Amino acid sequence: MIYFHGHDEDLYKAERFALKLSVLLKVNVVAIEYPGYGKYLDPSGPNCTQINEDAETVYKYVFKIHENLLESDIILLGRSIGTGPC
Numbered sequence: 078m079i080y081f082h083g084h085d086e087d088l089y090k091a092e093r094f095a096l097k098l099s100v101l102l103k104v105n106v107v108a109i110e111y112p113g114y115g116k117y118l119d120p121s122g123p124n125c126t127q128i129n130e131d132a133e134t135v136y137k138y139v140f141k142i143h144e145n146l147l148e149s150d151i152i153l154l155g156r157s158i159g160t161g162p163c
Contacts, residue, residue: 078152079135080108081159087115104152109135111158125161132162 078098082091088110095106112119112127119127140146155163 078102078104078106078154079132079139079163080106081132081153081155081161081163082108082110083157083159085157089115098154102152107135107139109159109162123158128162 080091080095080098082088082094088108091108095108098104099106109132110117111123111131113122121127136151139151153163155161
């Protein structure tokens with residue numbers, strides 16, 4: 078699962094939710110941070126272009142580290158602002 082957190086969260090705040098998802102659904106969860114949130118310092122703050130580029134990079138990375146993974150094996154989940162890039 079690739080998880081895109083909500084507007085009032087960062088990865089630190091989203092960690093408990095992602096861990097619960099992982100345990101309850103028995104899946105691995107990769108959560109994505111947005112520019113300007115948490116430790117992802119970016120003076121321009123959140124912007125669609127960078128968020129979408131980051132989402133695509135993480136998506137490709139998941140396939141790189143799991144060679145036999147099919148696209149149908151990936152679950153995308155977005156909350157609030159995360160629904161856009163999701």
